Amino acid sequence: MTTPADDELWSAIADPSRRQVLDLVVSNGDVSASWLAGRVPFSRQAVAKHLVVLERAGLVSRRKQGRGGLYQVQTDRLDRATRAMAELAAQWDRRLAAIKRLAEAAHAENKIRRRS
Amino acid sequence: MPGLVVEREVLIEAPADVVWRTITEPDQMSQWFADRVDLVVEPGAHGYMQFGDQGGPVVVETADPPSRFSFRWNYPAGEEPVTGNSMLVEFTLTPESDERTRLLVTESGHELRDWPDEEKQRYADEHREGWAEYLDRLASVHAERRPG
Numbered sequence: 682m683t684t685p686a687d688d689e690l691w692s693a694i695a696d697p698s699r700r701q702v703l704d705l706v707v708s709n710g711d712v713s714a715s716w717l718a719g720r721v722p723f724s725r726q727a728v729a730k731h732l733v734v735l736e737r738a739g740l741v742s743r744r745k746q747g748r749g750g751l752y753q754v755q756t757d758r759l760d761r762a763t764r765a766m767a768e769l770a771a772q773w774d775r776r777l778a779a780i781k782r783l784a785e786a787a788h789a790e791n792k793i794r795r796r797s
Numbered sequence: 798m799p800g801l802v803v804e805r806e807v808l809i810e811a812p813a814d815v816v817w818r819t820i821t822e823p824d825q826m827s828q829w830f831a832d833r834v835d836l837v838v839e840p841g842a843h844g845y846m847q848f849g850d851q852g853g854p855v856v857v858e859t860a861d862p863p864s865r866f867s868f869r870w871n872y873p874a875g876e877e878p879v880t881g882n883s884m885l886v887e888f889t890l891t892p893e894s895d896e897r898t899r900l901l902v903t904e905s906g907h908e909l910r911d912w913p914d915e916e917k918q919r920y921a922d923e924h925r926e927g928w929a930e931y932l933d934r935l936a937s938v939h940a941e942r943r944p945g
Contacts (some may be wrong), residue, residue: 691906693931708938772832773902779829780900784819788811788896 690762693738698723699731704755706741765776813898814889820888820900838866854878860921864890864912869915882933 694700701721706712714732720727732752737742743750744774809816819825826834831852836844842857856878859867865888872883884906891899 691848693908695819704938709817760835770805773803773805773904776829777805777900777902780816780819781807781809782813783825783828784809784898788815791815 689738690740690758693734694738696731696734697766698727701736702731703735703740707736707759708753710753711744712753713747713751714749717752749771798868804901804903806899807902809895809898810896811898812862812896813892816890816898816900817866821862821866844868850893858885927933 694703698721702717705717705720715725715730717732718728721728732741732743736743736752739755740751740762742755743752819829822837823834823836826836831846831848833847833852834844836842836846836855836857838860840860844855844857845934846855847854852876853870854872855868855870857866857868860867866925867885867887869878869883876882885902886907887903889901889903893899901907914931919926
């Protein structure tokens with residue numbers, strides 16, 4: 682089950698434009714909103730909005746510098762989110778493995794029953 | 798599929814109808830999923846799943862034997878689950894032969910109905926990776942960039 686904090690994170694990264702902004706912050710680090718706006722196909726205003734959402738979700742933080750500040754990724758939050766997602770995937774793998782075991786056992790039993 | 802969280806699959810050496818019963822019959826579900834499952838697999842049916850001392854309601858969205866089964870869960874108490882306030886779990890069964898079935902499961906949320914159509918299309922076309930893969934990739938890009 683997910684927590685409200687996760688929900689904020691999932692909503693933050695579910696938006697493709699926002700992922701584009703996050704990708705750029707992660708691969709370049711310490712970047713300004715106007716630098717980002719020069720590298721995406723949407724307005725400076727939209728970039729600013731995306732940065733607010735990413736900051737609220739804890740994925741990026743802003744360091745005061747010049748007029749707008751510089752953005753960098755919050756490593757802790759990113760690491761925690763990555764681990765949480767890996768755990769969710771592992772949980773489904775365990776469930777699928779159990780389904781496989783149960784279904785294959787049921788199928789083997791059906792075959793024996795049909796023969797006798 | 799906007800908002801895709803996780804997508805996993807497994808190949809099962811059993812016919813689709815056997816796999817279908819395993820994933821939809823409550824006494825079977827309690828062996829691979831929740832500790833106690835109280836659910837009728839019919840579209841719109843409300844049920845309940847108990848995990849240890851925690852539990853929550855579920856609502857069946859699709860029941861199309863033996864190929865598609867989906868339900869919504871993880872939504873606020875007292876609300877009806879809809880797109881945006883819940884997680885959608887979808888099982889897709891594809892027969893590979895008489896005795897072999899491919900079972901795909903996806904869990905997704907926040908489908909964001911307010912996206913412009915072109916954004917949705919772009920997402921669907923380019924973003925087949927789940928969030929787990931996305932975050933993984935992001936973390937490794939970040940690790941490579943970090944000195945030392």
